[in-house]
Amino acid sequence: MGIKDITYAALFDRKDLPFLYRYAEKVRATHSQQLVDDFNNACQRKVDDHNPILGDRTEFMQVSKADDLVVTVGITRLILQITGGSLVRWQWMAKGGGSTTPSAADAGLTAEVGGASDPRIDMSLFGWREWAGSSLRFLAISGESVPTITVNEAGIFDTGPLAGGTMLNKNVFSSLPITHTVNVTGFVISSVIDFVPVMN
Amino acid sequence: MLVLDDELERMKKNGPQEVTYASLFWAEDIPKIQKLFIEGKSEEVNEKCRRYYDDHKSDLNIIHVSKTEDLPTYPGLSYCMQLIIGTQTNRFKFAIAGTDNSQARPYQQGLLGEVTPRIDITLPGNGSITAGTTTLTLTGIFAASFPTAVIRESAFSTASPGGIYLNRNMFSSSPINHTSGVSGFTIQSVFTFAGVTTWE
Numbered sequence: 040m041g042i043k044d045i046t047y048a049a050l051f052d053r054k055d056l057p058f059l060y061r062y063a064e065k066v067r068a069t070h071s072q073q074l075v076d077d078f079n080n081a082c083q084r085k086v087d088d089h090n091p092i093l094g095d096r097t098e099f100m101q102v103s104k105a106d107d108l109v110v111t112v113g114i115t116r117l118i119l120q121i122t123g124g125s126l127v128r129w130q131w132m133a134k135g136g137g138s139t140t141p142s143a144a145d146a147g148l149t150a151e152v153g154g155a156s157d158p159r160i161d162m163s164l165f166g167w168r169e170w171a172g173s174s175l176r177f178l179a180i181s182g183e184s185v186p187t188i189t190v191n192e193a194g195i196f197d198t199g200p201l202a203g204g205t206m207l208n209k210n211v212f213s214s215l216p217i218t219h220t221v222n223v224t225g226f227v228i229s230s231v232i233d234f235v236p237v238m239n
Numbered sequence: 240m241l242v243l244d245d246e247l248e249r250m251k252k253n254g255p256q257e258v259t260y261a262s263l264f265w266a267e268d269i270p271k272i273q274k275l276f277i278e279g280k281s282e283e284v285n286e287k288c289r290r291y292y293d294d295h296k297s298d299l300n301i302i303h304v305s306k307t308e309d310l311p312t313y314p315g316l317s318y319c320m321q322l323i324i325g326t327q328t329n330r331f332k333f334a335i336a337g338t339d340n341s342q343a344r345p346y347q348q349g350l351l352g353e354v355t356p357r358i359d360i361t362l363p364g365n366g367s368i369t370a371g372t373t374t375l376t377l378t379g380i381f382a383a384s385f386p387t388a389v390i391r392e393s394a395f396s397t398a399s400p401g402g403i404y405l406n407r408n409m410f411s412s413s414p415i416n417h418t419s420g421v422s423g424f425t426i427q428s429v430f431t432f433a434g435v436t437t438w439e
Contacts, residue, residue: 041255041433109434111372118370118432120323123330129323143434170320173254173313208434234316234432235254 042109043236046210047082048190049227050100050217053183056225058097063166063180072171078178079229100224103190103217105210107141109232113207116197127197129168129207131159132179132228135192141209148192148209153201157186161199166227173234183225189218193228208232246313250345255311259408259428261336261390262288263302263415266383269423272299273364273380281367281378285427302422305390305410309343311430315405318397329397331405333357334366334379334426337392343407350407354388357399366425377405378427387419393426406430 051059066074081091085102092098109117119125137149153159160179162168169176177195192211198204208230219226264272275284287297292304321327339352358379360366366379377395391414396402406428417424 041253041435043253043435111434114373114432114434115370117323118373118375120325121319121331121375122368122370123322123328124370126325128325168324170317170324170326173316173320175320175323234319235250235313236435237249237253 042232042234044107044109044208044230044232046105046193046230047102048212048217049082049102051225052100053223053225055097056182058094059180066167070169075169075176079231082229101217103212103215105212107210108143109208110145110206111143112146112205116205129195129197130161130163131196131199132162133159133194133196134190136189138191138211141211145209147202147206148194151202152188159199175232178227178229181226183222185219187219187221189216191216195230246345250310256431257311257406257428258308259393260288260292261305261410261415261424261426263422263424265300266421266423268300269383276367277363282369285378303415305413305415307408307410309408310345311406312347312404313345314348314403318403331395331397332359332361333396333399334360335394335396336381336390336426338388340391340409343409347407348404350392350394354386373432375430376427378425381424383420383423388417390415390417395428
């Protein structure tokens with residue numbers, strides 16, 4: 040066994056986005072792992088065909104789950120961060136339309152989508168970057184102005200520009216990926232990377 | 240039959256894998272070892288120690304090598320998460336040796352029979368920190384002046400004294416027997432991280 044990654048892509052009505060931004064802001068301010076767990080547990084419940092409510096009335100329209108992996112270049116960077124050889128942090132969440140099965144040798148998304156008007160999401164501003172026990176937790180919120188996309192793949196990077204930087208993980212939502220519609224929905228991508236995973 | 244507790248079993252089966260070698264040298268050979276480390280040839284020395292353990296010949300005058308496959312600790316991994324996120328900056332840089340032969344447990348934060356002093360492996364000639372593609376190798380060189388001891392346990396920590404322990408190892412079989420003024424030794428711990436995509 041080794042480092043295990045689980046990633047959720049969750050679709051929300053755009054009217055719920057202000058609540059999600061405040062939710063993430065609260066996590067960043069308090070580092071409350073209860074809030075992080077609540078969000079990820081709600082995603083899992085939606086995947087399991089329940090109808091979780093976040094806060095008082097925020098419903099998940101759809102959640103897709105990927106059980107993919109931390110890639111080798113990401114592990115190399117993690118080790119450098121532990122030794123102090125790298126001070127660059129994991130800050131950006133990228134999305135794409137590729138559906139190729141992830142491989143440990145991957146260094147980027149298969150078909151990353153974005154550009155100057157649709158950049159990678161800065162998780163230090165629109166999400167969170169947390170740790171708990173032997174796990175890392177990342178989340179990125181994409182607003183309603185993001186162009187329409189079917190989110191087939193996602194990955195965490197250390198730089199913002201499209202197709203650049205070192206990738207930590209790569210996930211492909213092979214079953215029922217979410218489809219975001221500009222000005223109608225927003226979506227959230229949440230990753231949990233566990234160095235000592237609990238086996239089901 | 241030995242029954243492992245749940246957390247020990249979880250770390251051994253699912254966590255990063257760790258192997259530690261304790262290698263004994265004659266006192267007059269320690270300056271040569273230190274020089275090789277200063278020249279950036281630490282992995283060359285470490286590889287020779289590992290091969291010597293496997294009964295290969297070596298051009299280094301190695302007296303004895305002991306090996307153990309024990310544990311990273313949960314607090315140590317938790318600290319790694321903080322180094323990765325960037326909320327901590329102190330590195331694992333102190334090599335520690337001791338004489339106790341209690342079994343290693345993943346929550347242990349200390350050697351039970353520590354022999355001082357600890358070795359700051361970031362100082363020239365004191366050891367090395369090597370980041371590989373998926374491996375992290377920490378090596379400490381204990382000079383001939385280190386007190387006489389049968390080295391049955393070892394660890395790496397962030398501070399001296401105290402600090403966060405990254406690992407704890409116990410050499411249950413054939414530990415090295417260091418004599419002050421006669422011999423010196425190295426402790427090298429190799430951590431292997433790997434990404435996985437499926438549950439076992």
